[in-house]
Structure formats: structure tokens, C-alpha cells
Amino acid sequence: MSEATIESILQEKRVFNPPTEFTEKASIKSMEEYNKLYALAKQDPTGFWAKLAEKELHWFKRWGKTLDWQPPFAKWFVNGKINISYNCLDRHLTGHRKDKPALIWEGEPGDSRTLTYTQLHQEVCQMANVIKAMGVKKGDRVGIYMPMIPETAIAMLACARIGAAHSVVFGGFSSEALKARLQDAEAKLVITADGGWRKDKIVPLKDAVDNAIATDVPSVKNVLVVQRTKQDIEMKEGRDHWWHELKENASTDCPPEHMDSEDLLFVLYTSGTTGQPKGVVHTTGGYNLYTHMTFKWTFDIKDDDVYWCTADVGWITGHSYIVYGPLSNGATTVMYEGAPRPSNPGCFWDVVEKYGVTIFYTAPTAIRAFIKMGDEHPNKRDLSSLRILGTVGEPINPEAWIWYHKVIGNEKCPIVDTWWQTETGGFMLTPLPGATPTKPGSATLPFPGIIADVVDLEGNSVGENEGGYLVIKHPWPSMMRTVYKNDDRFRSTYWEHIAPKDGKYLYFAGDGARKDEDGYFWVMGRVDDVMNISGHRLGTMEVESALVSHPAVAEAAVVSRPDELKGEDVYAFVTLEDSYSESDELKQQLKQHVVKEIGAIARPGEIRFADALPKTRSGKIIRRFLRNLAAGEELVGDISTMEDLSVLDKLRQG
Ligand code: WTA
Numbered sequence: 275m276s277e278a279t280i281e282s283i284l285q286e287k288r289v290f291n292p293p294t295e296f297t298e299k300a301s302i303k304s305m306e307e308y309n310k311l312y313a314l315a316k317q318d319p320t321g322f323w324a325k326l327a328e329k330e331l332h333w334f335k336r337w338g339k340t341l342d343w344q345p346p347f348a349k350w351f352v353n354g355k356i357n358i359s360y361n362c363l364d365r366h367l368t369g370h371r372k373d374k375p376a377l378i379w380e381g382e383p384g385d386s387r388t389l390t391y392t393q394l395h396q397e398v399c400q401m402a403n404v405i406k407a408m409g410v411k412k413g414d415r416v417g418i419y420m421p422m423i424p425e426t427a428i429a430m431l432a433c434a435r436i437g438a439a440h441s442v443v444f445g446g447f448s449s450e451a452l453k454a455r456l457q458d459a460e461a462k463l464v465i466t467a468d469g470g471w472r473k474d475k476i477v478p479l480k481d482a483v484d485n486a487i488a489t490d491v492p493s494v495k496n497v498l499v500v501q502r503t504k505q506d507i508e509m510k511e512g513r514d515h516w517w518h519e520l521k522e523n524a525s526t527d528c529p530p531e532h533m534d535s536e537d538l539l540f541v542l543y544t545s546g547t548t549g550q551p552k553g554v555v556h557t558t559g560g561y562n563l564y565t566h567m568t569f570k571w572t573f574d575i576k577d578d579d580v581y582w583c584t585a586d587v588g589w590i591t592g593h594s595y596i597v598y599g600p601l602s603n604g605a606t607t608v609m610y611e612g613a614p615r616p617s618n619p620g621c622f623w624d625v626v627e628k629y630g631v632t633i634f635y636t637a638p639t640a641i642r643a644f645i646k647m648g649d650e651h652p653n654k655r656d657l658s659s660l661r662i663l664g665t666v667g668e669p670i671n672p673e674a675w676i677w678y679h680k681v682i683g684n685e686k687c688p689i690v691d692t693w694w695q696t697e698t699g700g701f702m703l704t705p706l707p708g709a710t711p712t713k714p715g716s717a718t719l720p721f722p723g724i725i726a727d728v729v730d731l732e733g734n735s736v737g738e739n740e741g742g743y744l745v746i747k748h749p750w751p752s753m754m755r756t757v758y759k760n761d762d763r764f765r766s767t768y769w770e771h772i773a774p775k776d777g778k779y780l781y782f783a784g785d786g787a788r789k790d791e792d793g794y795f796w797v798m799g800r801v802d803d804v805m806n807i808s809g810h811r812l813g814t815m816e817v818e819s820a821l822v823s824h825p826a827v828a829e830a831a832v833v834s835r836p837d838e839l840k841g842e843d844v845y846a847f848v849t850l851e852d853s854y855s856e857s858d859e860l861k862q863q864l865k866q867h868v869v870k871e872i873g874a875i876a877r878p879g880e881i882r883f884a885d886a887l888p889k890t891r892s893g894k895i896i897r898r899f900l901r902n903l904a905a906g907e908e909l910v911g912d913i914s915t916m917e918d919l920s921v922l923d924k925l926r927q928g
Contacts, residue, residue: 286672286713286714286715286716287713288672288713288714289711289712289713290679290688290689290711290712290713290714291711292688292707292708292709292710292711292712293686293688295686296661296686296687296688296707296708297708297709299576299708300574300706300707300708300709301571301574301708302571302574302706302708302709303708303709304708304709305709305710305711307709308706308709308710308719308722311722312719312720312722314722315722315723316723316725319723319725319748319749319750320340320341321340322722322723323340323341323350323560323563323723323750323751324340324351326563326567327340327351327354327559327563327751330563330566330567330570331356331361331559331562331563331566331602332356332360332361332364332365333351333354333355333356333559334355334356334357334532335353335354335355335532336354337351337352337353337354337535337559338352338353338354339352339353340352341749343749345769345774345779346764346765346768346769346779346781347755347756347761348560348749348753348755349535349536350535350536350557350559350560350563350749350751351535351536351559351560351563351751352535352536353534353535354534354535354559355532355533355534355535356532356533356535356558356559356562357434357435357437357530357531357532357533357558358434358533358539358558358561358562358598358602359398359402359431359432359434359435359530360435360530361562361566361602362431362597362598362601362602363376363391363394363395363398363431363601364395364530365604366391366604367391367392367395371391371577371604372390372391372392373390373391373392374390374391374577374604374606375388375389375390375606376389376390376391376393376394376601376606376607377389377394377424377427377606377607377608377609378580378606378607378608378609378629379423379424379608379609379610379611380608380609380610380611380612380625380628380629381423381471381611381612382471382472382474382611382612382613383471387424389424391604394424394427394428394431394601395526396526397424397425397428397521398428398431398432398435398528399432399435399524399525399526399527399528400521400524400525400526400528401425401428401429401432401517401521401524402432402433402435402436402528403524403525403528404432404498404517404520404521404524405432405433405436405438405463405465405498406436406528407520408463408495408496408498408515409462409495409496410433410436410438410462410463411436411437411438412436412437412438412531412533412537413437413438413439413537413538414438414439414462414463415438415439415440415441415459415460415461415462415541416429416433416438416439416440416441416461416462416463416464416465417440417441417442417443417452417455417456417459417461417463417464417465417494418430418433418440418441418442418443418464418465418466419442419443419445419452419464419465419466419479419482419483420442420445420465420466420467420470420479420500420587420588421445421467421469421470421471421472421477421479421502421611422445422470422586422587422609422610422611423467423470423500423502423609423611424609425465425467425500425517426442426587426609427587427596427597427601427609429465429498430442430540430587430593430597431597431601433540434539434558435528435530435531436528436531437531437533437537438462439459439538439539439540439541440539440540440541441455441456441459441461441540441541441542441543441553442540442542442587442588442592442593443455443456443543443588444586444588444589444873445470445477445479445586445588446472446477446586446588446873446874446875447588447872447873448482448869448870448871448872448873449481449482449483449485449486450486450870450871450872451551451871451872451873452482452483452486453485453486453487453490453491454550454551455543455551455553456486456487456491456493456494457490457491457493458543458553458758458759459541459553459758460493461491461493461494462493462494462495462496463494463495463496463497463498464483464487464494464496464497464498465497465498465500466479466480466483466497466498466499466500467479467480467499467500467501467502467503468480468499468500468501468502468503468504468505468507469502469503469505469507470502470503470611471502471503471611471612472612472613473612473613473615474615474617476503476505478505478507480497480499480507480508481507481508483497484508484510495513496513496514496515497510497513497514497515498515498517498520499514499515499516499517500517500518501516501517501518533558534558535557535558535559535560536557536558536559536755537557537558538555538556538557538558539556539557539558539561540556540593541553541554541555541556541758542554542556542589542590542593542696544590544696544697544811545804545811545812545813545816546767546802546804546813547767547802547803547804547813547815548813548815549813549815549816549818549819551813551816552757552758552760552763552767553757553758553759553760554590554696554697554754554757554758555754555755555756555757555758556699556752556754556755557755559751560699560750560751560752560753561594561598561699561700561751561752562598562602563751563752564699564700564750564751564752565594565595565598565599565602565699565700565752566598566599566602566603567700568594568599568700568701568704568721569594569595569599569600569602569603569605569700570599570603571706571721571722572664572690572692572701572704572705572706572707572721573633573635573662573664573690573707574662574706574707574708575603575605575633577604578632579605579606579632579633580606580608580629580630580631580632580633580659581600581605581606581607581608581631581632581633581635582607582608582610582625582626582629582631582633582634582635583595583596583600583607583608583635583636583664584610584622584634584635584636584637584640585635585636585637585666587609589696589810590694590695590696590699591635591666591667594699594700594752595635596609599700608625608629608631610622610625614640614643614644614647619647619648619651620651620652620654620655622636622640622644623651623652623654623655623657624655626655626657626659626660627655627656627657627659630659631659631660632659632660632661632662633660633661633662633663633664634660634662634663634664634682635663635664635665635666636664636665636666637665637666637667637668637808637809638665638667638668638669638670638671638674638809638841639667639668639808639809639839639840639841640809641665641670641674641677641678642671642674642838642839642841643839644677644682645674645677646839649681652681652682653681657682657684658684660682660683660684660687661686661687662687662688662689662690662707663678663679663682663683663687663688663689663690664689664690664691664692665678665689665690665691665692666691666692666693666694666809667806667808667809667810668799668806668809668841669715669796669797669798669799670691670714670715671715672714672715675689675691675714675715676714679714688705688707688708688712689705689712690704690705690706690707690712691704691705691712691715691716691717691718692704692717693717693785693795693797695783695784696754696811697753697754697768697783698746698750698752698753698754698783699751699752699753699754700721700752701721702720702721702724702726702746702750703717703718703719703720703721703724703726703795703797704717704718704719704721705717705718705719713794715796716790716794716795716796717795717796717797718794718795719793719794719795720795723750724746724748724750725746725747725748726744726745726746726747726795727744727745727747727780727789728740728741728742728743728744728745728787728788728789728795729742729743729745729772729775729780730742730743731743731771731772731773732772732773732775733745733772733773733774733775733780734775736788736789738789738790738791739788739789739790739791740788741786741787741788741798742786742787742788743771743772743782743783743785743786743787743801744783744785744786744787744795744797745772745780745781745782745783746780746781746783747778747780747781753781754768768781768782769781769782784800784801784802784804785797785798785799785800785801786798786799786800786801803815803897805832805833805834805842805844806834806841806842807834807840807841807842807843807844807875807876808839808840808841808875809841810875812844812872812875812876814831814832814833814834814897815832816872816876817830817832817844817846817868817872817876817878818830818831818832818846819871820867820868820871820872820876821846821848821864821867821868823867823871824863824864824867825851825854826850826851826854826860826863826864827848827849827850827851827864828849828850828851829848829849829887830846830847830848830849831846831847831887831895831897831900832844832845832846832847832878833845833847833897833900833901833904834901834904835879835880835901835904835905836905837879843878843879843880844868844876844877844878844879844880845878845879845880845882845900845904846864846868846878846880846881846882847881847882847884847887847900847903847925848864848881848882848883848884849883849884849885849886849887850883856883861881861883864878864881865877865878865881880904882904884921884924884925885921885924886918886921886924887900887921888900888916888921888922888925889916889917889918889921890915890916890917891915891916891917893917896915896916898910898911899911899913899922899925903925903926909922
């Protein structure tokens with residue numbers, strides 16, 4: 275986040291109360307109610323969740339102990355039996371919801387589909403039977419590499435139904451990135467599509483899968499291919515199968531597997547501070563409960579709401595708040611394949627108008643892009659159906675917040691700024707729209723049952739408006755359980771940075787924050803080597819590893835620099851091997867190389883050649899200086915630890 279944004283967030287003093295007309299109809303109507311709920315939960319978080327689990331979810335068998343906490347390992351609803359696909363589908367089939375739209379889908383070229391709960395249930399059962407017939411069993415992992423089409427949600431739910439864990443890989447990741455994830459997850463099957471539409475072009479997903487599994491991924495035995503874009507693709511006999519062909523004879527009856535509450539539901543890879551992305555592990559019962567409750571209260575969901583989250587299913591936001599949270603609540607969830615593009619800058623508002631979207635959830639980077647495209651696009655459409663707006667992914671700058679409030683929300687929609695992470699599974703800090711007065715740029719207060727704080731490295735709470743580390747002090751149902759196959763990395767990444775306080779372990783989120791005089795949290799951004807590019811997490815080390823895998827590169831250091839639209843952009847400093855010389859062409863090649871290794875989101879905005887990188891005497895790159903240089907700022911901090919001061923002079927001269 276840029277210094278300018280931090281500055282403006284620091285000075286933000288405006289407060290917006292929920293409109294009276296909204297509050298009257300809301301399920302949680304006042305701060306008094308929130309405070310009561312929060313106090314109740316704080317007194318006994320475990321009992322609080324147990325009551326809700328009983329009331330809100332279907333269990334085949336009730337659990338014994340609610341929480342088994344052996345820090346940092348938590349088990350929720352121990353020995354309970356549950357199936358999240360049952361909670362998302364079957365239980366809505368008896369009453370009026372059976373014919374209610376579960377999923378409304380709009381394709382980029384303008385095609386569309388609506389699946390009722392009954393229809394979605396049928397398709398999920400069919401896909402579950404198809405993948406079962408391929409030998410996928412409870413406990414196996416399935417890779418999902420898809421565009422934004424209904425079959426993506428169907429594939430996730432089909433896996434959950436038979437007890438296989440899914441690992442969705444964002445369709446914008448390259449085949450190299452896909453390969454690494456499939457290898458780590460040891461996926462048995464990959465579900466993909468021939469292609470997907472993105473900005474009027476076809477993204478050749480199946481080709482990428484072919485490349486990814488051509489060598490060194492022996493675990494993958496089958497590939498199930500959904501037909502979407504219909505261009506020619508290669509189908510390998512015996513390995514690749516068309517979904518539409520197998521579906522024809524697949525039964526629509528598939529009893530849900532009785533899963534243990536702690537059985538693996540999915541592994542989702544996310545960037546950390548090392549080159550290798552980590553597999554965040556989520557299990558079944560706690561994740562189901564927490565995404566259900568946060569969706570229900572944060573979006574004050576009503577039976578006639580039409581809810582739309584613009585994220586991609588490949589990220590946690592898509593998992594928790596396109597698929598599981600909404601469907602568990604029996605809500606109507608909209609899925610859109612496209613993105614605003616020069617040929618159709620108003621496409622988002624068309625979707626809102628066409629389907630009468632009532633709740634709209636997007637990211638600050640998208641809001642900034644809308645501002646740039648001009649008010650005429652939203653102004654031309656009827657957005658009067660909207661009643662709640664949401665944002666996620668990065669701190670929202672107050673100017674963007676105000677624009678969202680005025681131009682999209684017509685000053686009548688509460689804005690819920692939700693702070694959370696892949697690791698947390700669901701919203702941690704968020705307003706409740708009928709209760710919480712909002713302040714532009716603040717994710718406000720913790721969700722009931724969440725004990726959050728801002729502390730120093732010793733775990734002591736810092737003072738009012740003082741900066742510190744954002745931590746969570748009590749386990750919550752959808753917390754990540756571990757890093758896939760790597761308990762040590764789980765422990766060291768999240769539980770050892772901050773000293774345990776009075777024997778209590780604190781979850782360290784990796785974000786810096788402060789708490790204001792009203793107890794509101796202001797999240798300032800990452801304090802580790804994780805960048806936030808257009809709301810997507812990317813490790814500096816990942817991009818560095820990609821760069822040094824190119825033969826021309828001797829050494830690379832990557833930092834982020836503030837960017838008006840993306841929030842942050844990738845800036846790479848590179849030193850070359852002797853036999854290569856600097857050129858613009860080489861810069862382009864290196865950018866392309868990063869795209870090939872990781873994906874388009876990682877493409878460096880700028881590459882700067884250097885003779886040497888600034889290092890400490892012990893050989894550590896001093897990123898602080900590089901960040902200053904990338905942002906065009908004066909160098910901040912002590913330069914006396916530097917090995918060779920002349921390096922800085924050269925870098926300054928560019
Ligand atoms: C950032 C996305 C400020 C934060 C759900 C976090 C935010 C990282 C917000 C997680 C917000 C997310 N305000 N910062 N409302 N939401 N972040 O795992 O730095 O892709 O640690 O999860 O995004 O990114 P992730």
C-alpha cells in the first residue's frame with residue numbers, strides 16, 4: 275500500500291451509520307445487539323460455536339468434544355459426522371428452496387444458465403458418480419483448473435460429496451505453477467475445461483494441463499474435461515474424458531459420504547515468504563459452520579437476495595463466498611465468467627441490472643478500475659436493487675470507499691469491508707451491516723467469537739492508535755489446520771513470530787494494523803515479504819525464483835511499489851550473468867519468463883538491471899532500500915550495515 279494511502283487512512287475521521295431503513299429490516303439491528311452477541315461469544319467461544327453448529331448445520335452424527343486445542347493444532351466438533359455438500363444442497367430440497375435458483379451464471383460472451391437447487395444437486399451427484407467411477411476415493415486429492423463456469427462449483431461439491439479433497443488452482447496460473455501444486459497435492463485426477471473466456475480471448479486451459487502433467491506428475495491418472503470454448507484440443511486416449519459424454523449415463527443419485535468433522539475438505543495454495551507456495555489445509559465441519567455464519571450475518575442474508583461475489587473461484591474468496599457460504603445458507607449466488615474489458619466496460623453493471631443483484635462483493639482494485647473507466651457506465655444502469663456492498667483483498671483507500679458508497683450504493687447501502695485470509699477461511703474483521711457504523715478504510719470490528727488484537731513481538735497489546743501486529747487470540751472453527759504435509763512450516767510461519775503470552779498461543783496473520791479510540795481495526799498491509807497485487811497474494815521470493823531460473827539472470831531481488839490501480843506492482847532488480855548484456859528485449863523476455871513460470875498476475879511492471887544489489891555484510895539483500903528506490907523515494911534507514919556503499923550510488927543513478 276502506498277504511503278499516500280496510509281496517510282489518508284490515518285487521517286480518516288468520517289463515520290457512516292447504517293441507514294434507518296436498512297436497520298429496521300436487518301437481523302442484527304444495533305451496536306447494542308452486536309456487543310451483546312460479542313460478549314456472549316467472548317465469555318465462552320467454544321460453547322458459542324457449539325450452539326450455532328447445532329442450530330445451523332445438519333450432522334449425521336453429533337460431535338463429542340467441541341474443541342480439542344493442542345496448540346497450534348485445533349480440532350473442532352471432534353468425531354462429528356457431516357457432509358458439506360449435503361448442507362449446501364440436499365437440505366434445501368424439501369421446502370420452497372428446491373426450485374429456487376442456487377447458481378446464476380453469466381458467461382463472458384453473453385450466454386447464461388440458471389441452476390435451481392434441485393438441478394445443482396443432480397449435476398453434483400452426476401459428477402460425483404463419474405469421478406468415483408474413475409477410482410477417486412475418500413481422502414484422495416483432485417486438482418481443479420477451471421474457468422468461471424457452473425461446473426467449477428459442481429466439481430468442488432462433487433469432490434466434497436464423495437470425500438475427496440479438492441485443490442483448486444486459479445485458471446490464470448501457468449502450467450508450471452499448476453504442475454508444482456498438483457505434485458505437492460499428489461492429485462489423482464484433474465478436472466479442467468477446453469478453455470475459458472477472458473477479455474474476449476480463449477484461455478487454453480486444457481493445453482496447460484497437458485503441459486503440466488506431461489512429465490513428473492505420476493499421481494494424475496485421469497483428466498475430466500468440460501467443454502466450454504469448443505476449440506480443438508488433444509484428448510489422450512485412456513487418460514482424458516469429456517464430461518458431457520460421461521454425464522449422459524451418470525446417475526443423479528449419489529449418497530453423501532459421512533465425513534469426519536476433521537476430514538480434509540480442501541487444500542488451497544497461497545503465497546508465503548519462501549519460493550514454494552504453501553498448501554493451506556481446511557477441514558470440513560468447522561469450515562462449514564464458520565463460512566455459513568459469516569455469510570449469514572455479514573450479508574444479513576434474506577431468502578430473496580441475489581448475491582454476487584466477483585472473485586475467481588480459484589481464490590479463497592471464491593471458495594468461501596461464491597460456493598460454500600452462500601449455498602449452505604440456501605442463497606442465490608451469481609457467478610460471472612467475464613471481466614470489465616475495453617469492449618465492455620459496463621459489463622458488471624449489466625449483470626447487476628439483469629439479475630437484480632442485491633448484495634455485491636468485490637475488491638478495491640476493481641473499484642479503482644471502475645472509477646477510472648468513468649461514472650457513465652454505472653450511471654447508465656439501474657442499480658437500485660443493491661442493498662449491501664462489500665470489499666475484500668486489501669485496505670481500501672477512503673476515496674475509493676466514498677466513490678463506491680455514492681456512485682454504486684447511492685448512499686443507501688452499507689459497505690462491509692471484510693478483513694480475512696486464505697488461512698482464516700472466513701471473515702475475521704467486518705462490520706455487520708445493520709449494526710456497525712463504518713469508517714472508510716477500516717474493517718471495523720471482529721466477528722462475534724473472534725478475539726483479535728494488535729500486539730508487539732512479545733505479545734503485549736500496543737496502545738491506542740499505535741501500530742503493531744494483527745493477531746487472533748483464540749482458535750476459531752475455520753482456522754487452517756496445517757500446511758499440507760508440513761506441520762513445521764505451519765508452526766513457524768504462524769505461531770512463532772510472536773511469543774506465546776501467558777502460555778496462550780497467538781495466531782500471527784502477517785499484517786500490520788492499529789486499533790483506534792473506538793476499538794476499530796485499521797489494517798495497514800503485510801509486514802512480511804508478501805506482496806498484494808490487485809488483491810492477490812504473491813511472494814517476492816516466488817518471483818525471484820522465477821527470474822533466477824532464466825539463464826541470463828545471476829541474481830534477482832523483487833519488491834513491490836505503490837500502484838494507483840493494482841495497489842502494488844512487482845518491481846524487480848536483476849543482475850545479469852557476464853555473457854548477457856542489458857537490453858529492452860531482454861527485459862521483455864524476462865517479464866514473459868515470469869508469466870510462464872507463475873502466471874500473468876506476477877508479470878513485473880518494471881525490471882531494472884543493476885551491477886550489484888545492496889547487501890548487508892552477512893550477504894542479506896536490503897529490500898528496504900530497494901523499495902525506496904522502486905517508489906522513487908529517498909532511502910530510509912541506516913546505511914552503515916551495507917557491505918559496499920558504491921552499489922547504492924549506482925542504483926540511484928539508475
Ligand atoms: C489482505 C483474501 C485490508 C491482507 C481474503 C491479508 C486485506 C491478505 C483485507 C490475505 C481487507 C484481505 N483490508 N487488507 N479488508 N482483506 N487483506 O489470503 O494483507 O488472498 O493478509 O485472502 O489480504 O489474502 P488472501
